[in-house]
Amino acid sequence: MNRKEYRIKLISKEFLNSDTCYLGFECPEIASNAFPGQFVNISAGTVFLKRPFGIASVDKENGIFYIGVKVVGKGTSEISSFEPGLMVDCLGPLGKGFDFDGYDTIILTGGGTGVFPINFAYETLTSQGKNVIVCEGFRNANQVILNKPSYILTTDCGDCGIKGTVIAGLDTIDISEPSKTLICCVGPIPMMKAVASWAAEKNMNCLVSMEQRMACGAGICLCCTVKVKDDGPDGFKNVRCCKEGPVFDSREVVW
Amino acid sequence: MSTSLNVKVGNVSLKSPLILASGTCNFGRELSEYYDLSILGGISSKGLTIKPRNGNPGVRVAECASGMLNSVGLQNPGVHYFIENDLDFMKESGAGVIVNVAGHSYEDYIDMVTTLDPHKDKIDALEINLSCPNVKEGCMTIGSDPAAIKLITSKLRALTDLPLWIKLTPNVTDIKATALAAQEGGADAVVLINTLMGMRIDIRTRRPVLTNNTGGYSGPAVKPVAIRMVAECSQVLNIPIVGCGGIADYKDVLEFMIAGASAVEIGTACLVHPSLPVDITEDLEKYCKDNNVELKDLTGTLQRW
Numbered sequence: 057m058n059r060k061e062y063r064i065k066l067i068s069k070e071f072l073n074s075d076t077c078y079l080g081f082e083c084p085e086i087a088s089n090a091f092p093g094q095f096v097n098i099s100a101g102t103v104f105l106k107r108p109f110g111i112a113s114v115d116k117e118n119g120i121f122y123i124g125v126k127v128v129g130k131g132t133s134e135i136s137s138f139e140p141g142l143m144v145d146c147l148g149p150l151g152k153g154f155d156f157d158g159y160d161t162i163i164l165t166g167g168g169t170g171v172f173p174i175n176f177a178y179e180t181l182t183s184q185g186k187n188v189i190v191c192e193g194f195r196n197a198n199q200v201i202l203n204k205p206s207y208i209l210t211t212d213c214g215d216c217g218i219k220g221t222v223i224a225g226l227d228t229i230d231i232s233e234p235s236k237t238l239i240c241c242v243g244p245i246p247m248m249k250a251v252a253s254w255a256a257e258k259n260m261n262c263l264v265s266m267e268q269r270m271a272c273g274a275g276i277c278l279c280c281t282v283k284v285k286d287d288g289p290d291g292f293k294n295v296r297c298c299k300e301g302p303v304f305d306s307r308e309v310v311w
Numbered sequence: 312m313s314t315s316l317n318v319k320v321g322n323v324s325l326k327s328p329l330i331l332a333s334g335t336c337n338f339g340r341e342l343s344e345y346y347d348l349s350i351l352g353g354i355s356s357k358g359l360t361i362k363p364r365n366g367n368p369g370v371r372v373a374e375c376a377s378g379m380l381n382s383v384g385l386q387n388p389g390v391h392y393f394i395e396n397d398l399d400f401m402k403e404s405g406a407g408v409i410v411n412v413a414g415h416s417y418e419d420y421i422d423m424v425t426t427l428d429p430h431k432d433k434i435d436a437l438e439i440n441l442s443c444p445n446v447k448e449g450c451m452t453i454g455s456d457p458a459a460i461k462l463i464t465s466k467l468r469a470l471t472d473l474p475l476w477i478k479l480t481p482n483v484t485d486i487k488a489t490a491l492a493a494q495e496g497g498a499d500a501v502v503l504i505n506t507l508m509g510m511r512i513d514i515r516t517r518r519p520v521l522t523n524n525t526g527g528y529s530g531p532a533v534k535p536v537a538i539r540m541v542a543e544c545s546q547v548l549n550i551p552i553v554g555c556g557g558i559a560d561y562k563d564v565l566e567f568m569i570a571g572a573s574a575v576e577i578g579t580a581c582l583v584h585p586s587l588p589v590d591i592t593e594d595l596e597k598y599c600k601d602n603n604v605e606l607k608d609l610t611g612t613l614q615r616w
Contacts, residue, residue: 061345061586099583104530105374106583131374145584271372271379272582275341277334278357278383279372294365294386299341 060150060274062086066142067120072201076126076169077136078112084119086111086148092177093153093240093265093303096123097273099145101134108270108298110242111149112172112202113179124172124202150273151302154263159238162186163229165222165251167193170242171202173265177240178204189229193222193247222247223254234260241265241306252306262306268297275299283310312350315599316592318607320551320573321499323435323474325352325407327595328564328606329588332555332578333358333411333438333478334383338397339404345585349405350592352574356393356401358413358440361422363389369522373511378530378557378579380509382523385413390426402433409476413440417453417463421470428471437473439464439498442480442505451505454480457492464496476553478502481536490544490552502553502576503544504537529579531557538570545571545611559587561594568609 068080086096090111097106109123127133138144154177156162162181164174171192181188191208194200197216203209208225209217218224222243231237241251242265255262270280281294282301285308292310295301316327330353336342339354348354366386373380388396393410401408410427414420420439427437441454441463453459460477467475477493479486481504490501506527511520519525537556544552554572558564559580567575581587599606 061584103374104376104378104583105372147585269370269372271381272335272585274345274582274585276337276585277372277381277582278337278366278386279381281366281371281386283368288363290365292365 060147062146062148063143064146066138066140066144069138069140072124073198076124076201078122078124079135079138080120080122081144081146082120083146086146087114087119087121088116090114090121090149091153092180093173094149094151095273095302096121096146096148097150097270098123098135100131101138103131103134105131105271106145106147106273107131107135108150108273110169110173110176110265112175114176124169126169147273151298152300154240154303156181156186156238160187160233160236161189161238163189163191163226163237163239165191165193165226165239165241166243167222167247168243170265173242174240175202191222191225191229193225193243221250223250226251226254231258231260234258238263248306249311252309252311255306263303264306264309265302266297266304266309267302270298273298284308285310312592313596313599315605316595317605318352318574320436320476320553321474323407325574327352327592328568328572328574329591330355330407330409330553330574330576331581331588332576333409333440335578335581338393338401339406340397340400342581342585343404346589351406351588353407353409353435354401354404355409355438355576356397356411357387358385358411359387359390359393359423360385360413360415361390361419361426363387363392367523370520371522371526373520373526375509375511375528375530375532377532378528379582380511380521380526380528381506382521382526384523390423394426394430398430398433407435408433409436409438410434411438411440411478417466420463421466424467424470428473431471431473434473436476436499437471438476438478438502439467440478440505442478451480451482454489455483457488460489460492461496464493464498468497474499476500476502478505480505481540482508486540487543487547490548494548494550498550500551500553500573501544501548502555503540504533504556507533507536529557531559531580533557534563538566541567541572542570542613545613561591561598564591564595565598565609568606569611569613571611571613573607573610
């Protein structure tokens with residue numbers, strides 16, 4: 057059997073800004089099976105545990121998938137120093153992705169490394185001819201990556217795009233049919249919380265992609281749990297970000 | 312699969328010495344997406360309690376040198392849910408079924424064993440967890456005190472014919488004393504070792520990385536500690552030992568068996584490589600063939616200086 061565990065080759069690397077790079081790996085199985093919102097777990101040099109990364113794009117024809125890596129610690133630092141040709145261990149595709157079915161319009165929003173899964177969702181949806189609106193927020197112009205002219209862009213300091221958070225950008229969107237519109241958010245927790253509230257006020261369904269420190273990515277260690285609402289005595293239950301998530305209905309999450 | 316890997320832990324026959332360690336495989340279902348579980352000697356279930364537990368809040372894992380700290384805190388669906396939903400899956404997997412039993416008091420452990428005993432036809436052994444470092448009461452508190460270990464083991468012994476494997480903590484001064492207490496209480500085997508208590512600190516915030524402050528250290532880093540404890544206990548025990556701690560390849564399995572283990576549990580390494588048991592099984596078969604040995608004959612063959 058041996059499904060979902062691969063030894064794969066890094067075939068391309070480019071830096072998108074000073075601390076973020078974009079890596080392409082050859083793995084036809086992941087490239088053809090991955091769905092937006094899913095992630096891979098990749099071995100990171102000398103550190104013990106693999107590190108999870110949202111899939112940023114796939115090239116099914118050439119069997120390549122892409123991830124974005126922002127250097128935040130030792131693992132991401134080692135991965136960003138990998139050079140093409142290196143073989144790495146990888147699990148994937150992992151987790152439950154976005155379910156876009158039943159909507160006429162999809163709004164994709166987020167920031168930080170969330171722009172990578174958003175990119176994959178955008179490519180997938182546009183290839184299906186869906187109506188997609190993207191709104192991304194960054195701290196400043198230097199942080200802006202993977203941006204397209206059609207995107208609504210916001211920056212905290214206002215040095216490019218709309219000044220403010222993604223909420224300022226979302227407010228510019230004319231939502232004619234909330235029940236037929238889905239908003240998907242991938243970003244820092246405060247951003248996802250704010251977007252979830254914004255969507256709730258407009259009676260729109262909202263999916264968020266949660267992040268938690270992860271060990272296995274395979275659903276076996278229960279380290280990466282997310283608190284969700286539950287009818288039981290505690291009023292919540294802990295579910296696995298890597299297995300039941302990372303994508304959750306924003307109304308289920310205990311923020 | 313070659314019979315050269317067959318081992319026995321007391322009266323429990325296993326087709327291989329490899330058992331998935333409790334807390335690193337849930338109930339096996341997720342790993343069945345990676346490989347055929349029937350190659351395994353056994354699966355030790357996630358630590359179970361009478362009532363469901365949500366486990367600890369916040370950050371539960373911290374990377375360490377050659378391993379990790381965890382503070383999951385025995386999150387589990389409760390033994391009744393397990394019996395309804397997971398026990399049959401484990402039985403049908405073809406691996407030996409080891410049910411890990413946790414609790415907060417003597418009464419909890421007694422309730423657990425009484426609840427599981429009627430399902431003995433589906434269970435190969437009960438692994439009594441007297442060693443979880445991540446809950447405030449029970450487990451390691453009982454497991455640090457030889458008199459308490461002997462008492463709880465003898466109470467459980469009276470309740471069931473199922474093999475009782477007592478999983479012990481390394482966080483004690485004398486592991487021989489706690490292992491002997493389990494033997495005197497009527498244990499069929501001891502499992503050595505659970506995780507070592509540890510802490511990591513975020514120097515920026517000066518807070519522990521784990522929201523529980525402390526956690527259990529596991530992974531290849533702890534293997535020498537576990538091997539030493541297995542070797543020490545092997546000299547004084549009459550009951551078999553299941554070795555556990557830092558196994559990452561077939562040579563580690565052999566080390567544990569030479570030190571005195573009849574079987575072994577593998578855990579943290581599978582969090583990094585879920586299908587690692589497939590590789591280890593193939594390597595063990597090759598080792599047996601190349602060296603014309605049966606694995607069971609290696610147990611306790613340590614030649615001390």
